[in-house]
Amino acid sequence: MPIQPDVSSLTLNRLSVYLRCLRVLSEEGxxxxxxxxxxxxxxxxxxxxxxxxxxxxxxxxxxxxxxIAVLERRLVTLLGLDRPRRLIVVxxxxxxxxxxxxxxxxxxxxxxxxxxxxxxxxxxxxxxxxTVRPVQELAEVVRETGAEIGIMAVPAWAAQRxxxxxxxxxxxxxxxxxxxTLEVDPEVPVKNVDMRIHxxxxxxxxxxx
Amino acid sequence: MPIQPDVSSLTLNRLSVYLRCLRVLSEEGxxxxxxxxxxxxxxxxxxxxxxxxxxxxxxxxxxxxxxIAVLERRLVTLLGLDRPRRLIVVxxxxxxxxxxxxxxxxxxxxxxxxxxxxxxxxxxxxxxxxTVRPVQELAEVVRETGAEIGIMAVPAWAAQRxxxxxxxxxxxxxxxxxxxTLEVDPEVPVKNVDMRIHxxxxxxxxxxx
DNA sequence: CCATGTGAACAAATTCACAGCA
DNA sequence: TGCTGTGAATTTGTTCACATGG
Numbered sequence: 006m007p008i009q010p011d012v013s014s015l016t017l018n019r020l021s022v023y024l025r026c027l028r029v030l031s032e033e034g035x036x037x038x039x040x041x042x043x044x045x046x047x048x049x050x051x052x053x054x055x056x057x058x059x060x061x062x063x064x065x066x067x068x069x070x071x072x073i074a075v076l077e078r079r080l081v082t083l084l085g086l087d088r089p090r091r092l093i094v095v096x097x098x099x100x101x102x103x104x105x106x107x108x109x110x111x112x113x114x115x116x117x118x119x120x121x122x123x124x125x126x127x128x129x130x131x132x133x134x135x136t137v138r139p140v141q142e143l144a145e146v147v148r149e150t151g152a153e154i155g156i157m158a159v160p161a162w163a164a165q166r167x168x169x170x171x172x173x174x175x176x177x178x179x180x181x182x183x184x185x186t187l188e189v190d191p192e193v194p195v196k197n198v199d200m201r202i203h204x205x206x207x208x209x210x211x212x213x214x
Numbered sequence: 215m216p217i218q219p220d221v222s223s224l225t226l227n228r229l230s231v232y233l234r235c236l237r238v239l240s241e242e243g244x245x246x247x248x249x250x251x252x253x254x255x256x257x258x259x260x261x262x263x264x265x266x267x268x269x270x271x272x273x274x275x276x277x278x279x280x281x282i283a284v285l286e287r288r289l290v291t292l293l294g295l296d297r298p299r300r301l302i303v304v305x306x307x308x309x310x311x312x313x314x315x316x317x318x319x320x321x322x323x324x325x326x327x328x329x330x331x332x333x334x335x336x337x338x339x340x341x342x343x344x345t346v347r348p349v350q351e352l353a354e355v356v357r358e359t360g361a362e363i364g365i366m367a368v369p370a371w372a373a374q375r376x377x378x379x380x381x382x383x384x385x386x387x388x389x390x391x392x393x394x395t396l397e398v399d400p401e402v403p404v405k406n407v408d409m410r411i412h413x414x415x416x417x418x419x420x421x422x423x
Numbered sequence: 424c425c426a427t428g429t430g431a432a433c434a435a436a437t438t439c440a441c442a443g444c445a
Numbered sequence: 446t447g448c449t450g451t452g453a454a455t456t457t458g459t460t461c462a463c464a465t466g467g
Contacts, residue, residue, distance in 0.1 A: 015436075017418055021411040022395060039448060048395065052438055052451095059450055067444045067449045085417030092413075103312030108409065115413060154416055178416040180409070186231060186257070194419045196412040200317065200389070202230040203405040204301075204324060207363055207387040208294030209226050210403045224458075248426060260426095261460055268428055276467050277425045425467095432461070439454070445447095 016057050017084075022047075023054065024080040027073050039070030091118040093152035093176070095167055097127055097137050100182060101158035105132045108156065118150040123163070140167075144174040153177040161185045168195070225266050226293075231256075232263065233289040236282050248279035300327040302361035302385070304376055306336055306346050309391060310367035314341045317365065327359040332372070349376075353383040362386040370394045377404070 026047045030038055044051040058064055058076070061083060065071050081087050094105045097120050109117045120132050121140045130137040138146055146152070155171040157164060157179060164183035171179055172193050179195045181187060184202070189195050235256045239247055253260040267273055267280075273288060274280050290296050303314045306329050318326045329341050330349045339346040347355055355361070364380040366373060366388060373392035380388055381402045388404045390396060393411070398404050 012418070013436080014415060017415045018411050020418075021408075021414045024414075025393070041448080048397070050438075052440095053436095055448090055450060056437080063450070065449045068447045069445070070448065083418060083421070084414040085421045086414065090413070090417060090420075099312040099315040103308040106308045108413075153420055154413065177420050180412055180416065184234070188257070194416060196416060198407055198409065198412065199230075200407065202227050203389055203407065204299070204317075204363065205230045205233075205293040205295065206223060206226045207389065207403060207405055208299060209221070209229075209292060211299075211362055211386050212292070212294045222458075250426075259460075261462095262458095264426090264428060265459080272428070274427045276427045276465070278467075279426065426465105427467095428465080429463090430461105431463100432459105434459070435457080437454105437456070440452095442449105442451085444449085 012060060016060065019049075019053070019057050020080055020084060022049070023057070024077065024084065024086075027077045027080070030073055031077060036073055037070050038073055040065075042070070086114050088114065090115050090154060091150055091152045092116065092154045092156055093118060093147060093150065094120040094132075094156045094158060095122075095140065095143075095171065096157065096159035096163075097122045097130070097132055098158060101156075102132050104156055104158055104182070105135060109133070117156070118152055119146045121146060140170065143170055147171075147174040147176055155179045157181045157183055159183055168193075221269060225269065228258075228262070228266055229289055229293060231258070232266070233286065233293065233295075236286045236289070239282055240286060245282055246279050247282055249274075251279070295323050297323065298325060299323050299363060300325055300359055300361045301363045301365055302326070302328040302330065302356060302359065303341075303365045303367060304330055304349065304352075304380065305366065305368035305372075306331045306339070306341055307367060310365075311341050313365055313367055313391070314344060318342070326365070327361055328355045330355060349379065352379055356380075356383040356385055364388045366390045366392055368392055377402075 026043060040051040040054040043049060043054055064076055064079060092108055092115065094101050094117055105117045105120050108115060120135045120137050121143055122137050123140045127137045128139050155176045157167055159167050161183050164181065164185045165187060168179060168187050172190050176193060178193060181195050181197045184199050187195055235252060249260040249263040252258060252263055270292060273285050301317055301324065303310050303326055314326045314329050317324060329344045329346050330352055331346050332349045336346050337348050364385045366376055368376045370392050373390065373394045374396060377388060377396050381399050385402060387402060390404050390406045393408050396404055
């Protein structure tokens with residue numbers, strides 16, 4: 006019965022995948038699933054499912070499998086999906102505007118609550134339900150809205166400065182779409198979405214055939 | 215002097231990073247760089263730089279370092295950045311429209327040359343320079359435009375079918391933004407951009423403090 | 424000399440295989 | 446009996462350290 010010592014990013018990402026799979030099964034009315042069946046059904050690895058889950062306690066029933074509802078609840082809690090997460094979009098170019106709309110999901114969690122930009126020409130502009138505010142007011146906006154995650158959709162050259170500003174404004178974590186490697190404060194984790202790197206990898210693969 | 219046996223995704227992604235760094239140095243007028251200096255300057259690992267590069271031949275000059283221009287050219291070639299890459303966007307919702315604009319870079323490579331959707335209400339709609347065409351004409355559009363990479367910005371439930379259609383249409387590789395694990399044809403590689411997984415990882419990290 | 428290129432040591436991640444329990 | 450949970454084996458990736466060569 007070990008507590009999580011520290012969990013790798015690889016494992017965490019698989020937890021998200023497992024949750025997705027469990028929701029499909031729930032939808033179908035299933036109540037129990039073994040790691041083997043889960044693996045077969047969704048192209049996963051059974052021992053890996055067990056190793057991953059075992060890091061957070063013993064959920065399974067030996068000889069039977071996992072209770073889908075129980076496991077689902079546990080993963081929801083672990084991934085912080087049991088309460089709202091407020092997001093703030095920084096940079097409302099093409100991508101920022103799309104993200105401001107796209108990342109506001111249905112339900113209770115993940116809602117984009119604010120958008121800011123440096124360009125005075127954009128202040129007051131409407132993006133979905135939001136009004137674009139000046140980046141100078143970032144700290145204020147973060148405080149007012151309770152935003153926890155910053156979505157960075159700024160040009161590469163502005164990214165490091167923007168990150169620093171988000172940190173000072175009291176943000177808790179950042180999803181970065183700018184194609185740069187940020188100098189990161191360990192207190193404010195960053196995940197990068199670097200489309201150019203992905204495209205270049207595909208470019209390499211296209212070349213080799 | 216080994217040829218590339220097969221290169222890991224991790225290595226390929228670092229090549230993109232190296233290229234980015236070299237461009238900064240070029241810009242500054244530098245002509246030579248050692249793995250040690252490159253590592254120090256950009257927070258990389260010197261032995262890893264050497265290992266990564268060595269997979270593709272011997273570029274360095276012992277006792278001196280690497281010639282920036284030579285290395286840059288080699289990486290450009292490896293990553294397929296020396297000739298145009300035409301992209302087709304499938305699904306022109308908020309995200310698809312933004313990507314259609316965002317992924318058309320300056321220069322000669324990476325240009326979005328077409329956009330398609332299933333919704334007849336969107337046929338003929340303008341997105342930047344493009345006109346949205348019916349997904350039924352996918353194969354034709356791919357042939358006409360010479361698109362090599364498909365950008366999937368469709369809902370999760372449509373993703374698998376869309377991938378299959380892209381494969382039949384003769385696409386070479388896919389960048390997938392739908393939050394699903396695709397069943398993949400080994401001939402048509404896929405890279406996933408799964409924002410939900412990233413947000414859920416950040417959610418976990420926010421919880422643990 | 425000095426930095427590359429590389430085998431050897433190490434670390435991380437995955438898979439295996441089985442003990443232990445419902 | 447059958448599946449979980451887990452140490453042990455394996456594979457994959459990174460770092461070290463040094464022989465090699467400009």
